[in-house]
Amino acid sequence: MSRWTVLAGLLVLGAAQADPDAAAPFARCPGGAPKADVQGRPIDADFWRRGPVLAVFWSVDCGFCQRHNASLDRLLRERPGRAVLGVAVDGDPEAVRRAVERRGYGFPVIMDGTGDCALRPQLTPRRLVPMTCWLGDAPTQPRCIPGEMSDDDLRGLLRDQARSSRHS
16 A cells, blocks of 8 residues: 555544534634623533534524424433524524523524624525524535424434534
8 A cells, every 4th residue: 555545544534533613613703602692691612612513593583493493492402412503693682582581492592693703604695594504514414404394304413413423
């Protein structure tokens, strides 16, 4: 076996085992990755290092988003420890905070930023909500999945995320 073949193999192996960087989309944002959600709950650095983060873009007035997030929240309560982030695309932080409080989401929710801090345009050109995307190395394809998802599909994403987190 040639030296180049061995080197290429080591590079591929190293890339496959590299830690996913879920906070990378926030690199150009002056404050970096969010440190707290809309309710003031802390989002610690470990949240971004556990493996890929599943981000759900949603809107307060979207019925599909409400059902999607309620299903995801219920599944997360059955399988704690998964890194899921809600990203509200609404312009009113107070309305988002009230909606999160009223609906009791256990996962952190942030407002999508603007300019260098805008997350959605870095992941997809589509503006549909809900939109579920991977931050960090996507253990499954596609990177973003538009629309409300079934419980079975959400379970599959959480299962893929857990497998990916164990291997990173």
